[in-house]
Amino acid sequence: xxxxxxxxxxxxxxxxxxxxxxxxxxxxxxxxxxxxxxxxxxxxxxxxxxxxxxxxxxxxxxxxxxxxxxxxxxxxxxxxxxxxxxxxxxxxxxxxxxxxxxxxxxxxxxxxx
Amino acid sequence: xxxxxxxxxxxxxxxxxxxxxxxxxxxxxxxxxxxxxxxxxxxxxxxxxxxxxxxxxxxxxxxxxxxxxxxxxxxxxxxxxxxxxxxxxxxxxxxxxxxxxxxxxxxxxxxxx
Numbered sequence: 678x679x680x681x682x683x684x685x686x687x688x689x690x691x692x693x694x695x696x697x698x699x700x701x702x703x704x705x706x707x708x709x710x711x712x713x714x715x716x717x718x719x720x721x722x723x724x725x726x727x728x729x730x731x732x733x734x735x736x737x738x739x740x741x742x743x744x745x746x747x748x749x750x751x752x753x754x755x756x757x758x759x760x761x762x763x764x765x766x767x768x769x770x771x772x773x774x775x776x777x778x779x780x781x782x783x784x785x786x787x788x789x790x
Numbered sequence: 791x792x793x794x795x796x797x798x799x800x801x802x803x804x805x806x807x808x809x810x811x812x813x814x815x816x817x818x819x820x821x822x823x824x825x826x827x828x829x830x831x832x833x834x835x836x837x838x839x840x841x842x843x844x845x846x847x848x849x850x851x852x853x854x855x856x857x858x859x860x861x862x863x864x865x866x867x868x869x870x871x872x873x874x875x876x877x878x879x880x881x882x883x884x885x886x887x888x889x890x891x892x893x894x895x896x897x898x899x900x901x902x903x
Contacts, residue, residue, distance in 0.1 A: 777888060780833040780834070
């Protein structure tokens with residue numbers, strides 16, 4: 678089983694739609710969670726961290742369910758510029774020199790005009 | 791004023807050759823990383839360094855040798871290139887290990903013929 682699993686998509690949605698991505702992780706002891714965004718042929722960039730209580734940044738809402746080992750990202754009012762691959766990222770430890778980021782394979786979003 | 795830079799951006803070479811990729815960050819970060827993103831877009835850590843010291847070595851073949859001459863630079867030398875080494879290699883940096891935010895370079899697209 679992969680450490681971080683995502684539906685690869687693609688998700689093709691019209692502008693203005695609401696779209697949700699899900700992600701599951703296998704290590705129940707994982708401590709930190711993130712969504713990164715990667716545009717085509719570009720580097721990944723942090724979109725947002727995911728907190729236990731859920732958090733929102735403008736049109737983006739992230740949720741964490743530790744019991745189900747499940748992370749979600751909701752994008753409201755999709756824009757053409759939201760088209761990208763969304764990477765679910767998990768950090769197994771709370772900190773420490775040997776901690777690392779484990780990336781999912783990403784979910785491709787294509788927002789259509 | 792690029793934060794994390796890599797050279798070269800593209801590298802096309804024959805099997806069996808030796809090549810190097812260079813990375814520099816001007817963010818004053820203490821931790822640097824090399825990641826490999828394969829053709830399936832799976833992004834996986836290869837190495838991490840903290841203040842020039844190797845911290846993480848993720849079962850990478852010893853044909854890959856990272857070197858950190860100072861904490862702003864992390865280079866990757868690859869000996870005896872194989873077809874399977876074809877991928878995009880990303881350098882990244884962060885002030886501290888995860889969960890601290892990582893900033894990625896633009897990537898080096900390596901093609902081995």
